[in-house]
Amino acid sequence: MGLIVQKFGGSSVADADRIRNVARIITETYRRGHSVVAVLSAQGDTTDDLIAKAAEINPNASKREMDMLLSTGEQISCSLCAMAIEAMGYPVVSLTGWQAGFRTNSAYGDARIKRVNTERVLAELDKKAIVIVTGFQGINKYEDITTLGRGGSDTSAVALAAVLHADLCQIYTDVDGVFTADPRVVPEAFQLEEITYDEMLELATLGAQVLHNRSVEMAKRYGISLEVLSSFTGRPGTKVKEVAKTMEKMHISGVACDKKVARLAVVGLADEPGIAFKIFSLLAKENINVDIILQSIGRNDTKDISFTVSKQDLERAKEALEAHKSALGFDHIDVNDAIAKVSIVGAGMVHNPGVAAKMFEALYNAGININMISTSEIKVSVLVDLSEADRAVQVIHDRFFHEFGGN
């Protein structure tokens, strides 16, 4: 008997049958004596359809009007889900982002939650109602509608779980949980029973795409117990928590692959102090996140600086650098967007030297060339050719998980 926040993604509410299925999961939880707040995304392709409608009218529409438009998607899925629950005979109310008290900053399209006024939601829970809340949205100080950016519904759910002091936040999706690798790439990949926030965070950032990384950060900060599970199969999911029970020999928890990266090389820079600072403060000003950085001595007293950015920032990064070519003093910029970042993640790694070496060995044995390397306490990332990315994930997974007999 506690308070459970459940989040359902777009594929879980894609049509009438799936909405009824979600309504069954919610009412089943309610029937077991829990208070339930459910956070829903927009149905299936609704958001993409709305974006296409806008693009037809104005490809450069303001983000303020885009948010006004896109926020209708969750309002539709939530009211429909409430109707399905009404049909099952349970008390229910659907609430928009502003009705549920989500106040954000004014960064339209990518807003941050500033606070959640829980008054309305608590009043509805007091009345024993099931509360259905639109994910992904809120209002700013001007009372204009904002959206949290793609995947923001996870963040909405975790934020609600935090302010309501929920006992559990369940993230329902179309996969059974968190896997040691993408099962479409590595057939032998298996589901993890538990994972730590930090590991999940690295996996989310690295492209595992199960959970939005902002939501994991928030869950970690507020100590929210998360569970990732399927809305279709009813099987137990993966628990995300502060400390996970890890098998003695289980050093890594997964292999992730991010194909949405590109590498820039600024070639022929003068070999003088402060040049790296100039480049990366310029990119920071443009709001471009830089990931792996490699600095090398070039020919004739010059050096090169290489780094990765997300593919969508590639053009802007290049333009920003070219615009300051004379001030920075480089020869030219090389670009490679046919690359992928493959990573191993594991909280057990830090106490087990040799994990990185084992990863490199696996790649070497498979004849896969490593472009760049980056490491942290709980992950090792390498840059490989895009065409070899899936094979890299497979051989790394084989090397680590086969040895341990499939966990």
Added chain:
Amino acid sequence: MGLIVQKFGGSSVADADRIRNVARIITETYRRGHSVVAVLSAQGDTTDDLIAKAAEINPNASKREMDMLLSTGEQISCSLCAMAIEAMGYPVVSLTGWQAGFRTNSAYGDARIKRVNTERVLAELDKKAIVIVTGFQGINKYEDITTLGRGGSDTSAVALAAVLHADLCQIYTDVDGVFTADPRVVPEAFQLEEITYDEMLELATLGAQVLHNRSVEMAKRYGISLEVLSSFTGRPGTKVKEVAKTMEKMHISGVACDKKVARLAVVGLADEPGIAFKIFSLLAKENINVDIILQSIGRNDTKDISFTVSKQDLERAKEALEAHKSALGFDHIDVNDAIAKVSIVGAGMVHNPGVAAKMFEALYNAGININMISTSEIKVSVLVDLSEADRAVQVIHDRFFHEFGGN
């Protein structure tokens, strides 16, 4: 240089091209130096599509959740229209019903506007922005979304015109204005340059379907100058005002036809005082509007009472009466839903006796039987068989307008 409220119906914003067309009309008005507030309906069939989605999930969904669902329609059309105006380079902002300050009572699905807080709209107008407002919706005291019922966008526009003290309220639709009859039925019907509120009100109530009658009532109460015109042709429309200039010989302004009526006859009532009161107070309690009433002496010390209701209320009216059969003491109820109400409307009628007689003569000459008659200061309505309704409109129109040489 004044403030103009413009309302655009669903067919005027049905697709991207039409939204661009509406954006052109709005910006053209703005360019001439006016402040513009535009009220939009949902695109084309959006509302029907949403209703179908809901019916698939729960045919008996609560009206509260239906309003939550349906209100997304105008939010989509308004944000898209704002984007089209942005693309033309004008300052613009779209506002939902609650953002624009529409506060209503809690009659979900058929709410009444209680007040409009103009603060936000005025602030945007001060900033020289074009303001696009979702029609048809508001919020109640619980901050839940309500809708005003079908055609409510007209009412939203007139309400805004009233509270903003607008100089003009233009209702853009898919016809050129108000006609002397439905041009699809009477090819010679012609457009009226001007019409009084009262005439328009009778025409709206009688099924002319150009303007929502609640909006005309409100325009009359607050003295708002209305203009009905086409968003497609650019031709001058019909002005609706307190006193219209009427040609000397122009006694009537139009012939209307309402095919959505049904007649009930309560047969064999005891011929005692108070029986009519009992019947109609019973129906009033059920919220059923009664129109034409006819009371006749029946056989053997009993009498019959006949009256018309809208077709959609027929079953409920019959059930309510049957449930009180013993208290009311009647023999049986006759029902006829194959009828239509044909009316002539005209402010000039009151000073010109013989108008009704001329109407009856036209029907007599055409061999069309009159079932029931009802008159007011500015209209005469008759009930005819549904199969003869269009011909009745035609011969009445011929009789009045041919004589005057097409106005």
